[in-house]
Amino acid sequence: MSKTCFEKTQPGQHAYSMSRSDSEFDCFLPPLRLLRKNELMLPEMSEIDITRHFCELAAKNVGIDNEFYPLGSCTMKFNPRVNEQCSALPGFSSGHPLAPEEMVQGNLQIIFELVEMLCALCGMEAGSLLPCAGAHGEYTGIKMISAYHSSRGDHQRSEILIPDDAHGTNPATASMAGYRAISIHTNVKGEVDLDHLRQMASERTAALMLTNPNTLGLFNSQIRDIAEIIHGQGGMLYYDGANLNAILNVVKPGEMGFDVMHLNLHKTFSTPHGGGGPGSGPVLCNEKLAKFLPIPRVEKDGNHFKMSWKDVSSIGQICSFHGNFAIYLRAYLYAKLHGNYGLRRIAENAVLNANYLKSKLIQFFTIPYSQSCMHEFVIQADNYLDKGIKALDIAKRLLDYGMHAPTIYFPLIVKECMLVEPTEVESKATLDQFVEAMAAIIEEIQQDPELVRTAPHKTPVSRLDEVLAAKKPILKAQLK
Amino acid sequence: MDFISNQKAQVNAMLEAIGAGSIEELFASIPQNLKHRAPHRDDGLSESEGVILMEEIAAKNTFSSYESYLGAGAYEHYLPAVIGFICSKSEFLTAYTPYQPEASQGMLQATFEFQSAICALTGMDVSNASLYDGATACAEAMLMALRYQKERNKVVIASSLHPHYFSVVKQFLSSHGTLIERIPFDKDGSLDRAKAEALIDDQTSAVLLPYPSFFGVIDEIKQISAKAKACGSLMVVCANPLVYGLYASAEEIGADIAVGDIQPLGLPLQFGGPYCGYMACRQDLVRQMPGRIVGETIDAEGKRGFVLTLQAREQHIRREKATSNICTNQALAALASLVCMLWYGRQGLRELALTNYQRTAYLRHRLGQLPGVVLMGNAPFFNEFALSFGYSGAEAFEHFRHRGIEPGLDLGKYYPEFNGYLLVAVTETKTKGMLDRYIQVASELMVRK
Numbered sequence: 001m002s003k004t005c006f007e008k009t010q011p012g013q014h015a016y017s018m019s020r021s022d023s024e025f026d027c028f029l030p031p032l033r034l035l036r037k038n039e040l041m042l043p044e045m046s047e048i049d050i051t052r053h054f055c056e057l058a059a060k061n062v063g064i065d066n067e068f069y070p071l072g073s074c075t076m077k078f079n080p081r082v083n084e085q086c087s088a089l090p091g092f093s094s095g096h097p098l099a100p101e102e103m104v105q106g107n108l109q110i111i112f113e114l115v116e117m118l119c120a121l122c123g124m125e126a127g128s129l130l131p132c133a134g135a136h137g138e139y140t141g142i143k144m145i146s147a148y149h150s151s152r153g154d155h156q157r158s159e160i161l162i163p164d165d166a167h168g169t170n171p172a173t174a175s176m177a178g179y180r181a182i183s184i185h186t187n188v189k190g191e192v193d194l195d196h197l198r199q200m201a202s203e204r205t206a207a208l209m210l211t212n213p214n215t216l217g218l219f220n221s222q223i224r225d226i227a228e229i230i231h232g233q234g235g236m237l238y239y240d241g242a243n244l245n246a247i248l249n250v251v252k253p254g255e256m257g258f259d260v261m262h263l264n265l266h267k268t269f270s271t272p273h274g275g276g277g278p279g280s281g282p283v284l285c286n287e288k289l290a291k292f293l294p295i296p297r298v299e300k301d302g303n304h305f306k307m308s309w310k311d312v313s314s315i316g317q318i319c320s321f322h323g324n325f326a327i328y329l330r331a332y333l334y335a336k337l338h339g340n341y342g343l344r345r346i347a348e349n350a351v352l353n354a355n356y357l358k359s360k361l362i363q364f365f366t367i368p369y370s371q372s373c374m375h376e377f378v379i380q381a382d383n384y385l386d387k388g389i390k391a392l393d394i395a396k397r398l399l400d401y402g403m404h405a406p407t408i409y410f411p412l413i414v415k416e417c418m419l420v421e422p423t424e425v426e427s428k429a430t431l432d433q434f435v436e437a438m439a440a441i442i443e444e445i446q447q448d449p450e451l452v453r454t455a456p457h458k459t460p461v462s463r464l465d466e467v468l469a470a471k472k473p474i475l476k477a478q479l480k
Numbered sequence: 481m482d483f484i485s486n487q488k489a490q491v492n493a494m495l496e497a498i499g500a501g502s503i504e505e506l507f508a509s510i511p512q513n514l515k516h517r518a519p520h521r522d523d524g525l526s527e528s529e530g531v532i533l534m535e536e537i538a539a540k541n542t543f544s545s546y547e548s549y550l551g552a553g554a555y556e557h558y559l560p561a562v563i564g565f566i567c568s569k570s571e572f573l574t575a576y577t578p579y580q581p582e583a584s585q586g587m588l589q590a591t592f593e594f595q596s597a598i599c600a601l602t603g604m605d606v607s608n609a610s611l612y613d614g615a616t617a618c619a620e621a622m623l624m625a626l627r628y629q630k631e632r633n634k635v636v637i638a639s640s641l642h643p644h645y646f647s648v649v650k651q652f653l654s655s656h657g658t659l660i661e662r663i664p665f666d667k668d669g670s671l672d673r674a675k676a677e678a679l680i681d682d683q684t685s686a687v688l689l690p691y692p693s694f695f696g697v698i699d700e701i702k703q704i705s706a707k708a709k710a711c712g713s714l715m716v717v718c719a720n721p722l723v724y725g726l727y728a729s730a731e732e733i734g735a736d737i738a739v740g741d742i743q744p745l746g747l748p749l750q751f752g753g754p755y756c757g758y759m760a761c762r763q764d765l766v767r768q769m770p771g772r773i774v775g776e777t778i779d780a781e782g783k784r785g786f787v788l789t790l791q792a793r794e795q796h797i798r799r800e801k802a803t804s805n806i807c808t809n810q811a812l813a814a815l816a817s818l819v820c821m822l823w824y825g826r827q828g829l830r831e832l833a834l835t836n837y838q839r840t841a842y843l844r845h846r847l848g849q850l851p852g853v854v855l856m857g858n859a860p861f862f863n864e865f866a867l868s869f870g871y872s873g874a875e876a877f878e879h880f881r882h883r884g885i886e887p888g889l890d891l892g893k894y895y896p897e898f899n900g901y902l903l904v905a906v907t908e909t910k911t912k913g914m915l916d917r918y919i920q921v922a923s924e925l926m927v928r929k
Binding site for chain 1: 483494503518523537538600616644650732754775783784832
């Protein structure tokens with residue numbers, strides 16, 4: 001067990017150093033009545049102890065640099081260090097967000113060109129890099145759809161249709177933007193149930209939110225029909241770009257019929273996920289929705305880039321300044337390094353790796369959708385329930401084999417679901433090791449199911465009691 | 481270039497195992513008329529070409545050659561070197577959200593400690609694991625208050641809140657038909673407390689006040705809090721977190737929810753992001769809180785560990801009934817600020833805040849002595865203040881920039897009533913020499929008049 005830094009406090013110790021004051025500064029003191037009275041209860045630690053503390057914590061965490069991380073729907077691919085190096089260049093890291101535009105031409109160039117590149121890649125007309133994450137992009141896109149309908153005097157649209165295999169963020173976004181989320185069935189082939197969609201689509205439909213390939217890792221080949229149904233009712237089509245990795249430079253959301261979309265640069269464009277964020281969730285749209293994009297926007301005037309803060313049609317601002325600049329800056333370089341050629345190779349190899357892994361795992365599990373998958377696939381890990389072993393147990397045991405587990409129990413429509421996404425970067429040897437680990441676990445299930453049921457055994461802690469955490473919440477440390 | 485491991489030999493072996501003749505076959509489910517051909521020409525760059533490109537673009541940013549006094553929600557502070565070292569460790573940098581807690585104890589514990597540090601700073605009971613930025617944290621706090629008392633649908637917001645933050649709040653509330661009332665400010669930039677109290681009533685869900693305000697003013701919030709409490713409204717204070725090193729904590733001034741942007745504590749300016757929103761609140765509000773929260777628990781052997789908890793609030797469980805749609809947050813930025821808070825510690829943060837205050841006070845005082853300079857007023861302040869040189873914004877800016885100084889923010893752009901005023905921020909990064917140079921350049925400007 002690691003002590004918290006609050007338990008490591010040693011009275012009087014500290015790490016900081018402060019520039020010398022000046023007698024001409026010292027005479028200024030703020031009004032006493034407004035000052036803080038309660039002690040600031042932060043730990044007292046020296047720099048060596050702080051450093052060791054975080055090295056100790058790092059040793060209890062794994063990232064894509066440490067091990068294979070086939071977390072479905074999360075696209076855990078390699079994060080090139082050159083992106084880190086370039087994003088730390090002082091010219092980028094020291095820029096103030098309200099600096100005059102002539103002093104930040106480089107930053108504006110990055111924004112303008114990245115929007116252009118992403119639009120070309122996705123078959124869209126215009127875009128904004130302001131959203132800080134995928135869900136933030138969803139919110140922005142849905143607000144743009146809302147503004148579009150309002151601008152046409154179309155105020156009756158109160159519903160957003162969302163397939164039942166969608167990410168939880170989709171329905172949550174719909175609610176946050178003031179809509180009712182309507183769930184659409186997925187058929188036995190793993191695609192949107194068109195009959196149900198026709199039944200639910202109406203003049204109340206503001207939009208359909210769709211991930212394609214979907215969260216089962218399947219490309220919805222009826223996408224043009226879906227678009228026709230929704231557009232026929234006057235609704236808009238929203239593309240959740242979480243799974244864009246599979247189709248880079250193969251097929252474009254704009255050409256599938258989508259009107260507005262977001263991308264997750266921390267997935268497809270390899271910006272590091274940082275243990276939960278920051279990400280970046282640019283929103284792109286077609287001509288119809290362009291004027292509703294949030295502000296500020298960057299425009300090009302000859303060789304000069306300028307920032308525009310005023311547009312009466314815009315939905316307005318969605319974040320403090322310019323979004324997660326240092327994150328989408330990394331994505332810019334990633335896109336430049338690959339070029340269109342390299343981006344296509346990403347899609348091809350992501351799909352190849354997923355299909356290979358699937359072809360190997362079919363010997364151990366039910367694979368509910370047997371057709372070729374895209375960049376990820378689902379396993380129905382219910383084959384060992386008679387031994388008392390669930391998907392959760394297998395996932396935990398994988399950790400003991402030095403591999404991160406796939407996403408489990410999502411999408412919700414597959415029993416004992418495991419969603420596996422190997423990404424394009426992994427070698428065949430790594431995928432084979434994963435298959436070997438699975439084979440070993442299946443063997444253990446036959447010989448000693450208790451070993452699997454109580455896994456993990458080699459991690460810094462054994463299986464954690466999540467129910468207790470929610471029942472008796474302890475949400476902060478106490479100072480020693 | 482790319483980062484793909486497999487080459488021809490492996491690709492062929494894999495295709496054989498799959499039983500496919502080509503990679504192309506695997507894309508059969510995509511309708512032919514939608515599919516693009518693979519590009520023939522490799523138009524990518526080598527790593528070294530990429531670096532050259534980025535260096536060229538970075539060089540087009542000339543901002544760092546100026547001594548800058550810009551603040552307005554983003555502050556230049558010294559960044560202790562240890563922050564970058566810790567945040568670039570693979571185990572933190574390249575991990576996903578801790579969905580498998582047994583393999584993510586490091587980040588979970590660090591986040592738990594971040595929550596604890598935010599509670600210490602603000603004096604509040606509980607904190608979440610972060611939100612996108614200061615503006616969205618304000619917006620989420622408003623939505624949280626509206627959920628807490630569903631029958632109320634009005635919020636009262638200071639006009640001296642950062643205008644960007646207000647825009648975002650308005651944006652988030654626009655889908656909910658909420659009535660927004662704004663508290664005016666006096667000529668000296670401080671809030672009109674009588675008007676504030678008059679606006680708060682039993683229909684008011686929340687009151688949102690800045691600390692300090694956009695003009696740098698430290699308002700006397702306690703009295704307004706008392707009125708809010710009497711009306712059963714939630715008091716939301718949006719603060720520069722560094723202010724708590726010196727001035728009364730959110731808890732001491734009567735806040736129910738404390739929000740803001742953690743940027744001044746450990747994050748570079750980097751053109752506005754990533755920054756990191758923080759949110760802390762009273763214990764009884766925790767189930768309405770948006771975003772991830774880390775909690776302590778035990779493992780099968782009774783050993784302490786950490787997990788994401790109270791997840792019944794979140795989108796992946798509750799879907800359309802979630803408290804927010806937020807999923808990915810600003811975890812690594814929160815880690816950076818935790819390291820920064822530990823590096824300064826309780827004594828250092830106090831000294832840092834006082835240093836910021838004193839250097840600001842010095843510059844403000846000396847400029848105020850120059851004939852023709854008008855300070856916005858004499859209200860208490862922290863590390864930012866507003867003044868007018870009696871010139872139009874453009875003239876004063878040109879004079880300073882010509883001498884290598886970016887003198888502050890043109891306030892008139894945001895508040896026409898303060899046309900000609902500059903908002904000037906001073907932090908510990910400004911030496912006495914730099915401040916004296918600012919004063920010298922200002923006095924030359926005033927002489928010209």
